[in-house]
Amino acid sequence: MNVFREIRELKEFLKSERVRAAKERKFPKTGLVPTMGFLHEGHASLLRRARQENDIVVLSIFVNPIQFGPNEDFERYPRDEEKDLSLAEREGVDVVFLPSVEDMYPQPTATKIRVEGLTDRLCGASRPGHFDGVTTVVGKLLHIVQPTNAYFGQKDAQQAAVIAQMVQDLNFDAVIVPCPIIRESDGLALSSRNVYLNPDERKAALVLSRSLLELEAKVEAGENIKAGDARRTLVQSIHAEPLAVIDYVEIVHFPGLKPVEEIENIKDAKGPVLIALAVKFGTTRLIDNVILTKKGEALHV
Amino acid sequence: MNVFREIRELKEFLKSERVRAAKERKFPKTGLVPTMGFLHEGHASLLRRARQENDIVVLSIFVNPIQFGPNEDFERYPRDEEKDLSLAEREGVDVVFLPSVEDMYPQPTATKIRVEGLTDRLCGASRPGHFDGVTTVVGKLLHIVQPTNAYFGQKDAQQAAVIAQMVQDLNFDAVIVPCPIIRESDGLALSSRNVYLNPDERKAALVLSRSLLELEAKVEAGENIKAGDARRTLVQSIHAEPLAVIDYVEIVHFPGLKPVEEIENIKDAKGPVLIALAVKFGTTRLIDNVILTKKGEALHV
Numbered sequence: 001m002n003v004f005r006e007i008r009e010l011k012e013f014l015k016s017e018r019v020r021a022a023k024e025r026k027f028p029k030t031g032l033v034p035t036m037g038f039l040h041e042g043h044a045s046l047l048r049r050a051r052q053e054n055d056i057v058v059l060s061i062f063v064n065p066i067q068f069g070p071n072e073d074f075e076r077y078p079r080d081e082e083k084d085l086s087l088a089e090r091e092g093v094d095v096v097f098l099p100s101v102e103d104m105y106p107q108p109t110a111t112k113i114r115v116e117g118l119t120d121r122l123c124g125a126s127r128p129g130h131f132d133g134v135t136t137v138v139g140k141l142l143h144i145v146q147p148t149n150a151y152f153g154q155k156d157a158q159q160a161a162v163i164a165q166m167v168q169d170l171n172f173d174a175v176i177v178p179c180p181i182i183r184e185s186d187g188l189a190l191s192s193r194n195v196y197l198n199p200d201e202r203k204a205a206l207v208l209s210r211s212l213l214e215l216e217a218k219v220e221a222g223e224n225i226k227a228g229d230a231r232r233t234l235v236q237s238i239h240a241e242p243l244a245v246i247d248y249v250e251i252v253h254f255p256g257l258k259p260v261e262e263i264e265n266i267k268d269a270k271g272p273v274l275i276a277l278a279v280k281f282g283t284t285r286l287i288d289n290v291i292l293t294k295k296g297e298a299l300h301v
Numbered sequence: 302m303n304v305f306r307e308i309r310e311l312k313e314f315l316k317s318e319r320v321r322a323a324k325e326r327k328f329p330k331t332g333l334v335p336t337m338g339f340l341h342e343g344h345a346s347l348l349r350r351a352r353q354e355n356d357i358v359v360l361s362i363f364v365n366p367i368q369f370g371p372n373e374d375f376e377r378y379p380r381d382e383e384k385d386l387s388l389a390e391r392e393g394v395d396v397v398f399l400p401s402v403e404d405m406y407p408q409p410t411a412t413k414i415r416v417e418g419l420t421d422r423l424c425g426a427s428r429p430g431h432f433d434g435v436t437t438v439v440g441k442l443l444h445i446v447q448p449t450n451a452y453f454g455q456k457d458a459q460q461a462a463v464i465a466q467m468v469q470d471l472n473f474d475a476v477i478v479p480c481p482i483i484r485e486s487d488g489l490a491l492s493s494r495n496v497y498l499n500p501d502e503r504k505a506a507l508v509l510s511r512s513l514l515e516l517e518a519k520v521e522a523g524e525n526i527k528a529g530d531a532r533r534t535l536v537q538s539i540h541a542e543p544l545a546v547i548d549y550v551e552i553v554h555f556p557g558l559k560p561v562e563e564i565e566n567i568k569d570a571k572g573p574v575l576i577a578l579a580v581k582f583g584t585t586r587l588i589d590n591v592i593l594t595k596k597g598e599a600l601h602v
Contacts, residue, residue, distance in 0.1 A: 007472065022323035111416045111436070111470035118411065135412070136471070143472040169412035170437070171308065171444040 001089050003096045007104070007144055010058075010097050014145065017056060028055035032147035032174075034138060037061035038078040038192035039087045042182040046151040047091040049179055058145050059088050060097040062104060067133030078195050097145070104140065113139045113170070115162045118257050122158050122276055123287065126247050134159055135166050142167075142174055150174050155181045155189050157274050157289045161255035181289070183209060189288045201281040204243035208279060208288040211237045215275060216290045219266050227251045228262030230275070238279060247278035247285060254291055266292060302390050304397045308405070308445055311359075311398050315446065318357060329356035333448035333475075335439060338362035339379040339493035340388045343483040347452040348392040350480055359446050360389050361398040363405060368434030379496050398446070405441065414440045414471070416463045419558050423459045423577055424588065427548050435460055436467050443468075443475055451475050456482045456490050458575050458590045462556035482590070484510060490589045502582040505544035509580060509589040512538045516576060517591045520567050528552045529563030531576070539580060548579035548586060555592055567593065 004010040014030070021028045031054030033046045039061075050057045061084055068074035081098070088096050112132045118124070119131035142150065152160045160178040167176050182190045187209035188202070197205060211234050219225060234249045251260045254274035260266065266273055276289035305311040315331070322329045332355030334347045340362075351358045362385055369375035382399070389397050413433045419425070420432035443451065453461045461479040468477050483491045488510035489503070498506060512535050520526060535550045552561045555575035561567065567574055577590035 011474075019328065022328070023326050025324050027320065027323070109470045110418050111414065111467045113412065113414050113471070115412045140470075140472045143474055146474065166412045169410045169441075170414070171441045173312075173444055173447065 001085075001093055001096065003085065003098060005098050005100065005103075007099055010095065010099075011144060013095065014056070014058075021055075026055075029148040030054055030056045030058060030145065032058045032060065032141065032145045032150045034060045034062075034141050034150065034152075036063045036077065036192065037084050038080055038195070039084045040182075040190045040192065042153050042155065042190040044087060044091055045182050046153060046179050047088070047093060049177065050149065050151050051092050053149055053177075054147075056094050057092065058095045058097060058147065059093045060099075060141055060145070062097075062099055062137070062141075064104075064133060064137040065101055066105070066109065066136060067130050069127055069129065072127070073193075073196075078192055104137070109136065112136050113166060115165050115169070118158070118162050118165055118255075121252070121257055122248060122250055123156075123278060124158065126278060131159070131162050135162060138163055139166070139170075139172075142172055147174050149177050151177045151179055153181065154178050154291065155191065155287065155289070157254065157276060157291060158257065161257060164255060187213060189286075191286060193284055193286065196284040197281060201243055201284065204241050205279075205281050205286055207238055207241040207244055208277060208286060212275060212277070212288055212290045216292060219292055222267065224265045224267065226262065227260040227264050227266055227269075227273075230266055231262075234275070234277065238277070243281050245280040247280060249277045251275050302386075302394055302397065304386065304399060306399050306401065306404075308400055311396065311400075312445060314396065315357070315359075322356075327356075330449040331355055331357045331359060331446065333359045333361065333442065333446045333451040335361045335363075335442050335451065335453075337364045337378065337493065338385050339381055339496070340385045341483075341491045341493065343454050343456065343491040345388060345392055346483050347454060347480050348389070348394060350478065351450065351452050352393050354450055354478075355448075357396065358392075358394050359396045359398060359448065360394045361400075361442055361446070363398075363400055363438070363442075365405075365434060365438040366402060367406070367410065367437060368431050370428055370430065373428070374494075374497075379493055405438070410437065413437045414467060416466050416470070419459070419463050419466055419556075422553070422558055423549060423551055424457075424579060425459065427579060432460070432463050436463060439464055440467070440471075440473075443473055448475050450478050452478045452480055454482065455479050455592065456492065456588065456590070458555065458577060458592060459558065462558060465556060488514060490587075492587060494585055494587065497585040498582060502544055502585065505542050506580075506582050506587055508539055508542040508545055509578060509587060513576060513578070513589055513591045517593060520593055523568065525566045525568065527563065528561040528565050528567055528570075528574075531567055532563075535576070535578065539578070544582050546581040548581060550576075550578045552576050 031050030033050050063077050113135040114132045124131050164176045238244050252274050254272040260269050272291050272293045274291050278287045332351030334351050364378050414436040415433045425432050465477045539545050553575050555573040561570050574593045579588045
């Protein structure tokens, strides 16, 4: 496993690998898994998928300052390089890319990539500028690595939709591969930020997956549930948990993120439906979601 | 010479050329010359430079709607595909890429690339949104063609500076090559828009190059000319031409585009100085500039 801390080193390595392969008439596929580190089984699932589908697997670990707001957790975002490297090794990663902030932003970037519309709602409404930071850094990483495929977890469903829109609009030469949420055995969606939760908050946070999976089960069992009613039920069950402070609960079409009409039965909605929420427990903001698709319907971001 | 009208066709062609070359252990350099067509000797000079420095030369011709304002000349922008193709043939172009608006923008793009700061002044102040349209389409073309080098004329000095900033900030894997202005024998800077000028306006427009080149000659002869005085002299000599209506006359550092202090001698300014202007003759807006560098000083955008 190669570990590179400079853009220049990584680019030279990838170039020489590709030239070497081409001389043997091979054209290796490269899979990129962009992360902010503090890796968990969610990330591991992306790495395994990338390992299956590519010849070269690149894991990037970069806590990207420009996607954090001024009052967010950039400084305290959890980091554990040693553990990350051993997880990467275990998952058969070929290259770990660990750039410094100075190398990624030698001066404050004057250039931003911005996706309009999709970024106005859900997390975009709560975190102004967040998605501009995400699309900009993902654009940079796609240029540096030039992957065949890039893997993103569906826990950040809006992020996956925004990045897919960017890639389509700007003709990036990479396939965006969304991957399912991975949960703890009790249902909590894996997140690097779960480490912030104290034991009471950790227990309280189960209300999110419980409420979402209950609703999912009902819709999948064929129940007629109007979007407005579903949303009110979710809000009520989360409010019943005293430690939970709701940021948003939304029921929207996916990947367009337009709200499903209040009076529309979720199971009759055209195309996939994203039920997404963001809830604070103490100072920790968690997100979770389910995406409901008709039987046999493929999910595309 | 290959002519492609679809992104998909062009990408397939370039991929197969690159794979074919790699099998012979060759790694061809690709030069991209992005234009809006109605080609003149200025474009021809870019194509010749690209021809010298690359194995595959791609000329793109695309009148990009999103870089025109609502009251600008998108609809009437001059087009002459037949003449363009014969100029391309003459200059040894390998591939002409002539995409349709529908192929480049199958839906209105939700994604924009935006360079802050550099785009606020000069043409950016007169044409709000113009440079966002330019950087977005250039980003798309860089992704589609994946060139080694991309060539831009210095007549659009601000555009060259903005694109160089974008490429640096977003780690695009292409070298931006700025190329000198080409002028008619009487001094008028070549532009596809010169065709709009009636004979009187065409004659009046010579005031631009005459004023700029006079100032350049004085500074190069070692005269002490303060930026404020130089600007006033330029404005006066252009005002003396009754058909000329000034949009802006600016003396700025290059490529940062910050104004040179009024009281600073131009020849003592640190780094290159751009003297740029935009002037309307009837309904036609022309731009022109000179970039002053110290002897032996290289010019970088």
